[in-house]
Amino acid sequence: MSNCRCIMKDGSGVINLAAMADSDGFLGHLNTVPTENAPSDAEILVSFSPCQPFSEPEDLAGTDCTDVAACLTVKIRRNERYVSRYINYGRHEGNEFHYNSSLQTLSVSYSVPENTYPLTVVHYHCSAKRSSTFALHIGGDIPLQIWVESPCACPNACALGDVGPGTIFLITLLLSATAYFILGSCALRTLRLGSGVQLTPEESVWCTICYMLTENRHSRRRRKYSSMREETL
Incomplete structure (x- = not known):
C-alpha cells in the first residue's frame, strides 16, 4: 500500500487512485460544495487531488494550503469585494485506507498533524458510472465527505498512473x-x-x-x- 494506491490483502488486485483523477491530477478543483452551517455571505470551494500534492493559490506561497491533498477555499464578501482564506483539509502523508468488500467501497482518510480526527474522507465505489459528490458540515468533528463512483475503483480495472520513473x-x-x-x-x-x-x-x-x-x-x-x-x- 502507498499514498496513491491500495493493494488488496486477498490478492484480488490493486486500486490505483491516480486513474480516477483528471489530466491535472484533481478529482475536483475549486468546486462549489454544499455546506451546512456556513455563513450566508460566504462561498466555499473545495480542491482535492488523490495523488499529487498541490498548493492553493498557485501564485501565492506560504498559505495554509501548501503541498496538501485537500484544500478549502472560503470566500467572504466584505466591502464590495471577496476576501479569501485557505484551509488545509488533509495531506497525503499518513492517509489511511479501509476497504468494505460487501459494498465494494474503498475509503481513504486524510488528516493534518494538529488534528486527531480526519478532515477529509473519500469513498471510492466500484461502479460502471463516473461521478463525484462533495458534502461539508462546518463545525464539529464531521469531515469533508467525497463520494466517487468509477469503474477504476474496482481492483485491477485501470492501469493508468502505474508507470513511474x-x-x-x-x-x-x-x-x-x-x-x-x-x-x-x-x-x-x-x-x-x-x-x-x-x-x-x-x-x-x-x-x-x-x-x-x-x-x-x-x-x-x-x-x-x-x-x-x-x-x-
Whole structure:
C-alpha cells in the first residue's frame, strides 16, 4: 500500500487512485460544495487531488494550503469585494485506507498533524458510472465527505498512473540489454575448435556499421556544400 494506491490483502488486485483523477491530477478543483452551517455571505470551494500534492493559490506561497491533498477555499464578501482564506483539509502523508468488500467501497482518510480526527474522507465505489459528490458540515468533528463512483475503483480495472520513473528505467534497461545482445550475436562468429568453441568478431558487421555512419556524415556535408553553392550562384 502507498499514498496513491491500495493493494488488496486477498490478492484480488490493486486500486490505483491516480486513474480516477483528471489530466491535472484533481478529482475536483475549486468546486462549489454544499455546506451546512456556513455563513450566508460566504462561498466555499473545495480542491482535492488523490495523488499529487498541490498548493492553493498557485501564485501565492506560504498559505495554509501548501503541498496538501485537500484544500478549502472560503470566500467572504466584505466591502464590495471577496476576501479569501485557505484551509488545509488533509495531506497525503499518513492517509489511511479501509476497504468494505460487501459494498465494494474503498475509503481513504486524510488528516493534518494538529488534528486527531480526519478532515477529509473519500469513498471510492466500484461502479460502471463516473461521478463525484462533495458534502461539508462546518463545525464539529464531521469531515469533508467525497463520494466517487468509477469503474477504476474496482481492483485491477485501470492501469493508468502505474508507470513511474522506476518502471521507465527498467524498460529502458531491458531495451538496451536486448539491443546489446542482438548486436553482439550479429557481430560475433562462432568457430569450433578442438578445445571448444571460440567467438571471434565478425568484421563485416562492424565495417558495415562504420561505413553507414561515415556515409551518412558525408552525405550531410555534400548537401550542405550543394546548398551553399546554389546560394553563391
